[in-house]
Amino acid sequence: MGCFSSKHIKHMQPEGCEDPVALANETSFTVNEVEALGELFKKLSCSISKDGLINKEEFKLALFRNSNKQNLFVDRVFDLFDIKRNGAIDFGEFVRSLSVFHPRAPESEKIGFAFRLYDLRCTGFIEPDELKEMVLALLNESDLELTGEVVQTIVDRTFAQADSKGDGKIDLEEWIEFAKRSPYLLRNMTLPYLMDITVSFPSFVMNSEVNEADMRS
Structure with a gap:
């Protein structure tokens, strides 16, 4: 089970998110890469709570497959992604923050x-x-x-x-x-897979959906 049907994911972006062309102009991503990130964002942002935002638990789940693991490094990265300082990451923040890890980023x-x-x-x-x-x-x-x-x-x-x-x-x-x-x-x-984001997602994303074992760990 996923957060959205595979037959509808092509060229979709999270509801209410910023225009892919505008985000591509601001970042190191191409328009196609931004659109692919929209699919990735949808998956992460509904792994625990279907609110269209990535909260800290979902962020940890994506990295560790454990939403309860405490780590200063992950907390700090989340804080830097959370540009608006509201405790959650929206799509624009997600793309702009990930851009620094792109191989083409200055x-x-x-x-x-x-x-x-x-x-x-x-x-x-x-x-x-x-x-x-x-x-x-x-x-x-x-x-x-x-x-x-x-x-x-x-x-x-x-x-x-x-x-x-x-x-x-x-x-x-x-x-x-x-x-x-x-x-x-x-x-x-630098995350090399960001150059291939239109082809495939990194393994941690494909495994980021919550199951009972994750929630109990």
Whole structure:
């Protein structure tokens, strides 16, 4: 069972959403890619609640197949997608936010998004405790474990390389320079399958429908 009949999904977009041509003009997506994202959005936005919006539980279900899993990384990404800060993601926010992960998106957009991801307190700076929290969250999301000593070493080395002003925090200017010298920082900021979104959906989307086991986990 799905949220809409397969014979009706072609060139459909969520009811009341923004025009695909306008969204394509604003983002790195083509019109056809935006239309395909409309189908993807429909599936995600009705996986738990059929309200035409993606709430945090649906967002987590799409990534983890578990709407209850707690992870700072996912919470932070959701917050950045939720541009209007109303606790849900509409289609325009979905497309505009995903655009930064498109292979054709400018590197400057990817660097800026990554900076905001780590700037947990939204102060315009990345501080050591924020970086440590995100490193731990990323390790947890990947089911990896490192000792506290190793994590602290990662934080210390990052600041030694990025904090060129030596004030104990990393501003956007320092982050841009650090990212240019350390391309590995952006390796998760490009999702190649977005180039093929008109052909097929990523596996997590095809498996995102709720069943009783998901709701009990």
